[in-house]
Amino acid sequence: MKFRANLYIGGAFFATAVIVGVLAPVIATHDPVFDANLMNAELPPGWEYPFGTDAQGRDIYSRVVHGARISLTVGLVAQCINSIIGVSLGLTAGYWGGWWDDLVSGLTNLMLAIPSLIFALAIMAILGPGLVSLLIALGLTSWSYSCRLARAQVLSLKSQGYVQAAKILGYSDLRIMFTQLLPNILGPLIVIATLGAGGSILAEAALSFLGLGIRPPYPSWGSMLSDAREQITTAPWLSIFPGLAIFITVLGLNLLGDGLRDILDPQSRERTS
Amino acid sequence: MAEADQTPLLAIDNLAVHYPIGGTFRGPRRVLKAVDGIALTVAPGECLGLVGESGCGKSTLAMTIMGLVPPTHGRIRIADQEISAAKKADHMHLARTVQMVFQDPYASLNPRQTVRRTLADPLRLHGIGNKTEVEHRVADIMAKVGLRPEQADRYPHEFSGGQRQRIGIARALILRPRLVLCDEPVSALDVSIRAQIINLLLELKDDLGLSYVMISHDLGVVEHVSDRVAVMYLGRIVERGGWREIFEDPRHPYTRALIAAIPDAFRRRAVAGQKARGEIPSALAPPPGCHFHTRCPLAADQCRSDVPLLEPVAPGHLAACHFRDRATSLHGELVEP
Known part of the structure; x- marks a missing residue:
């Protein structure tokens, strides 16, 4: 097995983020929400507060650690919803064609034409702020990329001999989609999904900034970044650390996606015998 | 070797497949007659060679027989099943009677699935069968097509083109069909491998009592394997008969042009007048009368207006040419080296 740097480095970054999120209550040194003390406001990084403190005197390290829970949940769950919707629509539209393809393509173009953040805002406005409505809003608004990709790939694959052979052997449409088409289009879809997960983390930040995401005292990386905007010159550590957390997680996800695509492709695997 | 007395395994009757082209927003509405009134039979154990240039409708005909393209009119009867415009194919049932070997061994195997x-x-x-029986049948068919059992857990990219085509043949035979359509089974292979695959197909035909429809533009292959031959041009059959009649006494000028085009080191069959000139016309606007008159060395006024019917020149040998009886045999034109 050859060494796959992107898989291992990406996996390590992403695993770190996940472990930090899971162990947040254990490894946090302060309470992320209630340990506010204005006497300690905007302290630079030091022994007591390794990442410094924010404008309310809360420990940024503890807030970043706890923020991992919300940011990762939003990023992964929202992207899962996007991928499931996008792939099932794209796969069926590409394979069946006809009026269903026209409908799905029209809907995809509509979704691409409306900025997804505006659309998510509208959904949030109806559902009200909160984690669940955030997941729904982000999960329903950016499936168009995976949908387009899946459809385009299926269009190019469905005339391949092995898809026709499967039809001739009596495979049902669903079986062809799941056994013949999906495994062959999975690689690029995984890459798109990892990019999208990073995008969802950033979209959560934007919605939180507008007051429609995670309610303020609770930390998410995006909302911390938004709050730190005004102190970027006077207290840069307020934005550097949540920014680094997003950077490492998204980079890890992208590298991981790249590595997964490689091992999902049997042609890049070594011979078995 | 046509066994005319037997009930045919495959009977195609006045089959037509037309594709509407254009329509709303896509230019004027026209009809592409990919297959236009074809009648054919294949007896059990027989190999029918189907010959023609690209674009003559061979592949559409194959897809229609496989039930992937619905006929516009006419009907196909395969063993006990019927496909027509009104009656769609039952794929599960059809799959166990008729199967297909594809042209491109690189595109016809799923790269994510092992051979097994x-x-x-x-x-x-x-x-079919429980777990051990499935294993047994997989091993059995692999042995029949000349693959080793330990190769079952490999992926297609680990095989050469010839081996991949063997896997494609194994897949076509795994359900034990009675009829196998071979769509240019060797044209994508190296010349050195072709004979192996052709001989494998012939062995399997005798072993398993199969019938073949061998679709090819390579007359050399067709001459080698076929009992009977049908020549297609622009959606119609222009000549059909036993392989000996077709190759030794071709009556349609198109058949003669195809035979003249076989590269042959020893016999100079190519005579200038035999060659078809120019390109195959568009199937969207086929020439009136005989479709071949634009390229035919014998074309006369009659050919431009009257459609020649497929009529017998000898028992079992039919040609659709107004001058089918005027044609001289190729023997008279042989030039000995």
Whole structure:
């Protein structure tokens, strides 16, 4: 097995983020929400507060650690919803064609034409702020990329001999989609999904900034970044650390996606015998 | 060797497949007659060679027989099943009677499935046998097509083109069909491998009592394997008969042009007047009368207005040419080296 740097480095970054999120209550040194003390406001990084403190005197390290829970949940769950919707629509539209393809393509173009953040805002406005409505809003608004990709790939694959052979052997449409088409289009879809997960983390930040995401005292990386905007010159550590957390997680996800695509492709695997 | 007395395994009757082209927003509405009134039979154990240039409708005909393209009119009877414009194919049932070997061995195998999975999945889908029987049948068919059992867990990219085509043949035979359509089974292979695959197909035909429809533009292959030959031009059959009649006494000028085009080191069959000139016309606007008159060395006024019918020149040998009886045999034109 050859060494796959992107898989291992990406996996390590992403695993770190996940472990930090899971162990947040254990490894946090302060309470992320209630340990506010204005006497300690905007302290630079030091022994007591390794990442410094924010404008309310809360420990940024503890807030970043706890923020991992919300940011990762939003990023992964929202992207899962996007991928499931996008792939099932794209796969069926590409394979069946006809009026269903026209409908799905029209809907995809509509979704691409409306900025997804505006659309998510509208959904949030109806559902009200909160984690669940955030997941729904982000999960329903950016499936168009995976949908387009899946459809385009299926269009190019469905005339391949092995898809026709499967039809001739009596495979049902669903079986062809799941056994013949999906495994062959999975690689690029995984890459798109990892990019999208990073995008969802950033979209959560934007919605939180507008007051429609995670309610303020609770930390998410995006909302911390938004709050730190005004102190970027006077207290840069307020934005550097949540920014680094997003950077490492998204980079890890992208590298991981790249590595997964490689091992999902049997042609890049070594011979078995 | 046509066994005319037997009930045919495949009977095609006045089959037509027309594709509407254009329509709303896509230019003027026209009709592409890919297959235009074809009648054919294949007897059990027989190999029918189907010959023609690209674009003559061979592949559409194959897709229609496989039930992937619905006929516009006419009907196809395969063993006990019928496909027509009104009656769609029952794929599960059809799959166990007729199967297909594809042209491109690189595109016709799923790159994400091992050979074992490619061969075993259809058996499971059709509920044939338990686990050990499935294993047994996979090993059996692999041995029959000349693959080693330990190769079953490999992926298609680990095989050469010839081996891949063997896997494709194994997949076509795993459900034990009675009729196999071979769509240019060797034209994508290296010349050195072709004979092996052709001989394998012939052996399997005798072993398993199969019938073949051998679709090819390579007359050399067709001459070698076919009992009977049908020549297609622009959606119609222009000549059909036993392979000996077709190759030794071709009556349609198109057949003669095809035979003249076979590269042959010893016999100079190519005579200038035999060659077809120019390109195959568009199937969207086929020439009136005989479709071949634009390229035919014998074309006369009659050919431009009257459609020649497929009529017998000898028992079992039919040609659709107004001058089918005027044609001289190729023997008279042989030039000995």
